[in-house]
Amino acid sequence: MGTNINSILITQNYFTILHQMQFKNIVGQAAIKQRLVNSVKENRVSHAQLFLGPEGSGSLALAVAYAQYLSCEDKQEDDSCGVCSSCRKYQKLMHPDLHFSYPFFAKHKDDTALTFIEQWRDAFINNPYLSLDTWRGYLDAENKQANINIAECHQIIKKLSFKPFESVYKILILWLPEYLDKEGNALLKIIEEPQPNTLFILVAQNQDQILNTILSRTQLIKVPCLTYEEVKQYLLTEHNQTDDAAAEIAYLSNGNLTEALTMLQQDNKGYHNLFVQWLRLCFSNKGLEVLTFVDQFSKMGRENQKNFLRYGISFIRECCLLMAGAGNLVHLPAKELETAQKMTNVLDISKAQYISDELEKAHYHVERNANPKILFLDVSLQIIKILNLKTIPQGSQYIPN
Numbered sequence: 001m002g003t004n005i006n007s008i009l010i011t012q013n014y015f016t017i018l019h020q021m022q023f024k025n026i027v028g029q030a031a032i033k034q035r036l037v038n039s040v041k042e043n044r045v046s047h048a049q050l051f052l053g054p055e056g057s058g059s060l061a062l063a064v065a066y067a068q069y070l071s072c073e074d075k076q077e078d079d080s081c082g083v084c085s086s087c088r089k090y091q092k093l094m095h096p097d098l099h100f101s102y103p104f105f106a107k108h109k110d111d112t113a114l115t116f117i118e119q120w121r122d123a124f125i126n127n128p129y130l131s132l133d134t135w136r137g138y139l140d141a142e143n144k145q146a147n148i149n150i151a152e153c154h155q156i157i158k159k160l161s162f163k164p165f166e167s168v169y170k171i172l173i174l175w176l177p178e179y180l181d182k183e184g185n186a187l188l189k190i191i192e193e194p195q196p197n198t199l200f201i202l203v204a205q206n207q208d209q210i211l212n213t214i215l216s217r218t219q220l221i222k223v224p225c226l227t228y229e230e231v232k233q234y235l236l237t238e239h240n241q242t243d244d245a246a247a248e249i250a251y252l253s254n255g256n257l258t259e260a261l262t263m264l265q266q267d268n269k270g271y272h273n274l275f276v277q278w279l280r281l282c283f284s285n286k287g288l289e290v291l292t293f294v295d296q297f298s299k300m301g302r303e304n305q306k307n308f309l310r311y312g313i314s315f316i317r318e319c320c321l322l323m324a325g326a327g328n329l330v331h332l333p334a335k336e337l338e339t340a341q342k343m344t345n346v347l348d349i350s351k352a353q354y355i356s357d358e359l360e361k362a363h364y365h366v367e368r369n370a371n372p373k374i375l376f377l378d379v380s381l382q383i384i385k386i387l388n389l390k391t392i393p394q395g396s397q398y399i400p401n
């Protein structure tokens with residue numbers, strides 16, 4: 001099976017340390033791990049479960065580690081053994097009783113998830129925290145809509161109609177049931193009255209996009225997003241980041257490890273200085289220099305522009321916390337904290353709020369391919385007004401919504 005350029009880029013292997021997908025390889029989530037292990041020990045394994053967690057929480061990784069634990073032939077106190085024949089097959093995602101289903105882009109009407117299984121194994125083994133965007137990079141997506149089609153639903157029913165070959169359980173992990181559409185109703189019977197020793201693990205991000213009929217038939221396991229400390233610690237120990245860099249990425253990623261890993265690949269250093277210089281120029285209303293900045297922004301590329309704006313939004317939020325006397329909640333590295341404190345001399349909470357709104361709007365427009373020069377020029381003008389005028393002008397947005 002050919003690998004495309006994207007997947008080669010992605011294959012710069014974040015998880016070289018993770019040859020295994022055991023609980024111990026998953027960042028944080030101690031309470032969930034304990035709950036899952038206990039359900040096996042106490043023989044309370046529900047046959048249809050929904051792991052619901054935001055992107056970057058590790059819910060898919062948890063589902064795989066849980067399945068590996070269930071199938072392990074030498075279960076340890078709180079994890080699979082990692083060396084038995086079942087665990088070794090799990091490492092490669094090649095156990096005959098482990099099945100996956102996920103959204104894909106069908107080229108033919110009878111394409112199923114199985115058509116893309118090699119790309120899937122590649123994608124997951126390289127990054128168990130993959131997002132739909134990452135997964136898209138492994139597929140020849142063009143502009144098609146990802147979904148789980150009716151052919152795949154029939155395939156699932158067929159797969160699950162056999163008894164397990166080697167393990168006690170036959171397990172199907174269905175990633176992103178949000179993409180099932182109404183075809184998912186074909187699965188209701190098998191979810192409700194499965195063959196003995198068949199497990200359905202759904203891994204979802206948005207509860208309100210899942211068919212209610214499916215939702216009501218599964219046991220819900222809520223996976224929270226990671227904490228700032230968990231992400232920071234992971235970046236320090238597994239990715240040899242400096243304390244400042246780890247703090248900055250942990251802070252920007254907001255508990256989303258997928259996001260943190262993406263940011264690791266990009267050059268984050270510099271956002272802080274760039275943002276603060278830009279605000280200073282806007283404050284002193286230096287037109288020509290602002291234009292030079294606008295030029296620089298417009299050449300940054302869309303992903304960088306989005307990260308830069310997101311940095312700005314987070315930074316302003318921290319300034320607001322300082323102004324509101326909630327400095328104990330601020331997570332900035334020392335140097336940035338110092339700048340933020342100075343910033344509070346020229347800002348008040350309402351100005352900060354307006355700036356933040358402008359940055360949010362700009363982020364929205366960057367995502368929708370706005371012309372970056374016009375966009376950043378407009379945002380700069382808005383910020384100049386906000387910082388320099390006593391009253392905030394109403395309805396002066398130049399970009400049509």
Ligand SMILES: [Zn+2]
Binds near residue numbers: 073074082084086
């Ligand atoms: Zn084992």
